[in-house]
Amino acid sequence: MLSCQLLPNFFIYATLLRRCTQMKDMMEGKRVHAHIIKSGMQPDIYLGNTLLNMYANTGSVIDTHRVFDKLPQKDVVSWNTMIVGYAKHGYGEEAFRLFHQMQQEGFKPDTVTCTSILKACTGPRALEWGKHIHSHIMKAGYNVDVRIGNALIDMYAKCGSLEAACQVFDVMPERDVISWTAMIVGLAQHGCGEEALQVFEQMRVEGVEPNAVTFVGVLSACSHAGLVEEAYGYFSSMCHQNGISPVGEHYGCMVDLLGRGGHLKEAEDLIKKMPVEADATVWGSLLGACRTHGNVELAECAAENCLQLEPKDAAVYVLLSHIYAAAGMWGSVTKVRNTMKERGIQKEPGRCWIEVENKIHTFVAEDRTHPQTEEIYAELDKLTGQMKEGGYVADTRCVMHDVDEGEREQAICYHSERLAIVYGLISTEPGTPIHIFKNLRVCSDCHTATKIISKIVRREIVARDANRFHHFKDGSCSCGDYW
DNA sequence: GACCAAGTCA
Structure with missing residues (x-):
């Protein structure tokens, strides 16, 4: 297209740029950009925004910001495109900074701005930010917009407030x-x-x-x-x-469902019968089920298929090593770890955080960096004692070290979840709910422990892990131990 | 002619 003799006009450039929607299209997008510069044309506001959108979809935030700064004229679409770009890359704070900056510079957020900024509501401050945007939406009268309503439902559900999500849904005019x-x-x-x-x-x-x-x-x-x-x-x-x-996703859900319920053979058969090629997600579901139900042989098969499709997926190596550890196959655990090292794959460390009086406190397992460490550990030890009196026995299957049972129990008792919960207990009023967040999936022993803790301390504990919410209350969890 | 809303596994 570009090699044709006639000079391409704005419309053709815009069409070419709009085709660049993913990271892999970045080089193509840059080529079009270079062509525009070479042609000496001054892009109008539409083409400028299309260019900006191309960078936001395919490139880094730095590249995108550079293009944004150079735009000869900006309008609300330019700001929206930037906000979407930051939200997509996970820079929520930066998106909010732009949201305020655009208003300072005299641009009024429209419904697109509001739906976009709601996407940026993730992380520990998310609910507070989301509520702020919601009040902004109400003041502007945007709440009747169906897209706004949809984005609000999603934001509230993802930020932990299911009640608020239901309320928005209930009052939607359409x-x-x-x-x-x-x-x-x-x-x-x-x-x-x-x-x-x-x-x-x-x-x-x-x-x-x-x-x-x-x-x-x-x-x-x-x-x-x-x-x-x-x-x-x-x-x-x-x-x-x-x-x-x-499609693949539906089969993925079915495999997940069968696997969770312990019907591993049926799950495996369904994968074989699928009319579409099973992707890494489907095999990942089966692998997860193999951990829950302790099937080493099938786990090896599932992991092999996962890694063939996504060789750099750290979660697969971690899951497999947990399965080996649970089966006491320490030689295999070492082998998996060495393979990870050789291939340069690093596990994301488990982290938990809790907000107390507008401050975020982050913990990793066996963390001793918090200023109130002594108090936290003393309280946790006391609580662990009470839990044991109530019949709690540590399930150390997820501990990866080949050490004696005492040490394995020690490792599990100071997981990041428990440190965050105990910090919440000692620094908030009795009876108030505790909200914690975790970057990974909560481990099964911490899940059991949290149920017991919720009963002992008579508090509701809400935990957001990597993919869902757990509401712990009176010794049980909303997930019904099915997660 | 440009920007926005829902999804499975880990």
Whole structure:
């Protein structure tokens, strides 16, 4: 296209730039940019924003900001594009800084700005930020916009406030398939599988046609609620009643569901029967199930398939080594670790954080860097004693060291979750709920321990791990131990 | 002609 003799006009440049939507398209995007510069044309505001969007989708935030600074003229679309770019790259704080800066420079946020900034609400401050944006939305009268409503449901569900998500959903003047799907997914992520299915039934009653994504939510709700039979029913009605052909994600949910329920053979058979090639996610689900149900042989097969598709996925190596450790196969644990080292793959360290009086406190396992370390450890030891009196026995299967049982128990008792919870207990009023966040999935022993702690201290403990919420109360968890 | 909303595993 570019080699044609006629000088390409803005429309052609914009079309070429819009094709660059992923990181792999960056070189192509830069070539078009270089061509524009060479042609001596001064891009108008539309082309400038298209260029900015190309960098935001394919490049680094630094490159994007450079283009933004050089734009001859900016409008609200330019600011929105920047906010989206930062949010996508995980720089929530930076997105919020831009949100304030645009207003200081006299640009009024529109509905697109608001839906975009809601995406940037992640991490420990997210709920506070989200509420701030929500009040901004109400003042501007944007709350009647269906996209705004949808983004609010998603934000509140992801930030831990399921009640607020339901409230937004309930008062929406108009709902589309995305509103319903966001609500179903939100409920499923909070362990409310049954409620999610009720919402789905209500959606059908109201005559809203579910789509393929809705069924991913429905199947994931079944998975988290342990409803195997129901899932088969929904899977079949999706194909026959709604005419939706299942894709990899639907099979992924089914494999996950069967695996969690211990039907490992059925899960493996389903993978073999899939009409589409199983991706790393599907094999990852099976691998996770093998850990839960302690099947070393199948785990090796699942891990091999995962690594063939995604050789650099640290989580796969970690899971496999945990499975070996649980089976006491220390030689294999060492082998996996050495392979990781040879291939330069590093595990993300487990971290937990809690907000107390507007300050974030972060902990890693066996952390002794907090100023109140002595107090935290003394309280945790006291609590562990009470837990043992109540029948708690440490489940050390996830400890990777080949050391004696005493040391393994020691390692587990000072996991980051427990340090964060205990810090929450000693620094907040009795009876108030404690919210903690974890970058990885919560380990099974900490899950058991947290249930017992919630009963002993009579507090609700809400934990957001890498992919869902756990609400611990009176000795049990909203996930029903199914996560 | 440019920017925005929902998804499984770890």
